[in-house]
Amino acid sequence: MTKRKKENTDLKNQIYRTVADSTAIETGESICELEKKLKNNDSKFNWLTLA
Structure with a gap:
């Protein structure tokens, strides 16, 4: 997994x-x-997404 993709995943988990x-x-x-x-x-x- 690339660094950017990992950061996006981490951010999404933080939002959740x-x-x-x-x-x-x-x-x-x-x-x-x-x-x-x-x-x-x-x-x-x-179909709704988080910010």
Whole structure:
């Protein structure tokens, strides 16, 4: 894996973690479960992307 691709993957994982953490605070759900839901491509909103 190239350095740039690894940086993009790391950034994407950080975004998932941040969104899951914020949502967990509001909903009381587990951060791990929310991360799995975000990474799951079977979502009805999978055409939406994170910033």
